[in-house]
Amino acid sequence: MTLSTPPRCSTKIHWPMSDSSCGNLLKHVAGCINKQRETNSNQKLASLGVNGTGDVDPKEVNQLCAIWCAESARPFSALCDKSHKRILHPIIVKHLPLAKVVSQLIHMLYTAIQDNYREVLQKHTGAMYLGADAWQSPNGHDILGVVIYQLIKDGSGKIELEAMPFDFVQLAKSHTGEYLGETLRLVVEKFDVQHKICGIVTENASNNMSMVAEMKKFKWHQFKGDSQWIRCYAHLLNLIARSILKTFCNLKKNTGSNEDSAKETESKDEEPEILIRRYDEDTYINEYKYTADGKSKTSEQYDADDEVCEAELSMQDIQDLSDEDEDEDLYTLASCKQTLAKFRAIACKLLKSPNVKAEFVEICGEMNCDKPHNVERDVSTQWNSTYVQLQGVIQCEKAIIQWQKDKKYGLARQYHINKTDINLARDLVSLLELFYEQTLQVYTLGSARLTHIIVFIDEITEHLSNAIKGEGHRYPPVLQNACRVGLCLTNKYYTLTDCLPLYQIAMGMFLVPSIPYFQIAGWEKEWIIKAIWLTRKMFDLFYKPQIEPPVSSQPTSLGKHKTGNIAQLAIAAQTNQSSINPIDVWLASGLVLDDGSPINALKWWIQQKNAANLHGGLVQMALGVLSCPGENPQYNH
Numbered sequence: 001m002t003l004s005t006p007p008r009c010s011t012k013i014h015w016p017m018s019d020s021s022c023g024n025l026l027k028h029v030a031g032c033i034n035k036q037r038e039t040n041s042n043q044k045l046a047s048l049g050v051n052g053t054g055d056v057d058p059k060e061v062n063q064l065c066a067i068w069c070a071e072s073a074r075p076f077s078a079l080c081d082k083s084h085k086r087i088l089h090p091i092i093v094k095h096l097p098l099a100k101v102v103s104q105l106i107h108m109l110y111t112a113i114q115d116n117y118r119e120v121l122q123k124h125t126g127a128m129y130l131g132a133d134a135w136q137s138p139n140g141h142d143i144l145g146v147v148i149y150q151l152i153k154d155g156s157g158k159i160e161l162e163a164m165p166f167d168f169v170q171l172a173k174s175h176t177g178e179y180l181g182e183t184l185r186l187v188v189e190k191f192d193v194q195h196k197i198c199g200i201v202t203e204n205a206s207n208n209m210s211m212v213a214e215m216k217k218f219k220w221h222q223f224k225g226d227s228q229w230i231r232c233y234a235h236l237l238n239l240i241a242r243s244i245l246k247t248f249c250n251l252k253k254n255t256g257s258n259e260d261s262a263k264e265t266e267s268k269d270e271e272p273e274i275l276i277r278r279y280d281e282d283t284y285i286n287e288y289k290y291t292a293d294g295k296s297k298t299s300e301q302y303d304a305d306d307e308v309c310e311a312e313l314s315m316q317d318i319q320d321l322s323d324e325d326e327d328e329d330l331y332t333l334a335s336c337k338q339t340l341a342k343f344r345a346i347a348c349k350l351l352k353s354p355n356v357k358a359e360f361v362e363i364c365g366e367m368n369c370d371k372p373h374n375v376e377r378d379v380s381t382q383w384n385s386t387y388v389q390l391q392g393v394i395q396c397e398k399a400i401i402q403w404q405k406d407k408k409y410g411l412a413r414q415y416h417i418n419k420t421d422i423n424l425a426r427d428l429v430s431l432l433e434l435f436y437e438q439t440l441q442v443y444t445l446g447s448a449r450l451t452h453i454i455v456f457i458d459e460i461t462e463h464l465s466n467a468i469k470g471e472g473h474r475y476p477p478v479l480q481n482a483c484r485v486g487l488c489l490t491n492k493y494y495t496l497t498d499c500l501p502l503y504q505i506a507m508g509m510f511l512v513p514s515i516p517y518f519q520i521a522g523w524e525k526e527w528i529i530k531a532i533w534l535t536r537k538m539f540d541l542f543y544k545p546q547i548e549p550p551v552s553s554q555p556t557s558l559g560k561h562k563t564g565n566i567a568q569l570a571i572a573a574q575t576n577q578s579s580i581n582p583i584d585v586w587l588a589s590g591l592v593l594d595d596g597s598p599i600n601a602l603k604w605w606i607q608q609k610n611a612a613n614l615h616g617g618l619v620q621m622a623l624g625v626l627s628c629p630g631e632n633p634q635y636n637h
Helices: 023-031 033-041 058-071 076-080 090-094 099-123 177-190 206-216 233-246 258-268 272-276 281-287 299-305 307-312 333-352 354-366 383-395 397-403 419-442 450-469 477-498 501-509 515-520 525-543 565-578 582-588 601-610 615-626
Strands: 002-005 013-016 128-136 142-153 159-170 197-202 229-231
Touching: 058 076, 058 090, 058 099, 076 099, 128 177, 142 177, 159 177, 159 601, 177 206, 197 206, 206 229, 229 233, 229 477, 233 383, 233 419, 233 450, 233 477, 333 354, 333 383, 333 419, 354 397, 383 397, 383 419, 419 450, 419 477, 450 477, 450 501, 450 615, 477 501, 501 525, 501 615, 525 582, 525 615, 582 615, 601 615
Parallel strands: 128 197, 197 229
Antiparallel strands: 002 013, 128 142, 142 159
């Protein structure tokens, strides 16, 4: 007796009941014609060249992980995240390196490409500028970051400004000028570009001044020391704004222990007046208490570090201060401190109570207040947080007045704001708005060149001067005195920039190339003469084309010497033609304008170079000077 068992192809297979084997079925499967037809009609992805994720060489895993972290600045610990491992290739998960190994691999990759990048820099023919900044990383390492600025051609042949991170060096000693200068020398000479460096951009710290003096001793071909040191304008903006706000602050140096500081930090929530200080004790412990070698700083060392808050911005150094009148003035210094403490108490309450914050947002919506419906907390190390906080108070004015009336929100009566407090907020916002706008502008890469700095400083000077004079809006004496402090610091850095040879050459020769313009604008005669002399000197030393006299194949004529007026005019014309100097030609030209407005000098000279109009060698010099950065945004904050 047999059973008929039909397979998928519908062919009947006889299976004897006395036989438990499946030999007949297997025999049919091996030679089934229908199965072969089905196989031929179907195609696998592999036959089309799709092989899934493909094979990953375990030897490449470390390099792939290092590049993944480095290119997007991802934390090394992200590799070990469990959710991240689920989307990785099994081979990568099996050979995943530790975070410490990834850090070492990135250093190895950087070392491997140094020779290649050195060759690229050697082929560069234009000027180069350095940017340097030292800071402490969150994990306690002191780092010196070095960036190089230069004009390069991209893949399409377009000339653009490049800011390339040059190197990061972990500092092992105290940040003295000599040590920083020697470290910078090793970085620059490692790439063999020391004779192409035309300037350096740093903050105005005292150790940077010593560093520049140390670099002058290196005898680099184009770097002559302090005359080519550009003070970072972003840092200058920060100093001026801090000096204005410091008028309303009580600055205290760190003399206590960590335990004492913690107690004071806890008390800040109970006493918002303390929050008015621009620098709290915690900030000093984190930033100033210990040097790189682990030694505690003394008060004298601290004073030397903070040259602005102690030495330069003391109210005793400012003359002609306006006298306050408590009866007549809208607000005084004491009332300003109380007002700012109120704002900070409100911000603290909204920050630490989510329920209160939610109800405050509802009130803002009912009052049709502008968004965002919040009062940001003022951070002690960022002056712009004060500006943002004041803006929040102004936007949410109606909601705050309504919100503070309800006792359930827990805001003490002494921190309730009134119309006078709002007036102070509006006045401070009007003073700080220009600083905020310029800060956003200079932190845009390439937007703040050396030639722009004086324009920015002129805006600040006019802004503060008008506030002091009361033009357009009459400020109370306390704000006028704060503006005097800021104006004093502004004038100091204006002088440092205006006397900078690089600036004089850039401003005088390549932005407004007209001596009559200088005279009409009222520039000092000595300044004009010095600017022209510096330009000629730089051109003759570094950029003047080497002209070889043509070798004539014709024999020298020994004929009779020509005389007469025609001959003398010809000789005079030849003499005048041979003595033409590109600097003289440029100075004699008129002011270059774009529909009556000033041109973008750097863009204009780039266009001249692209058009092969070299101006007798001035193009290379102009591009070298005008590409000088006015600030160093790469490592700021």
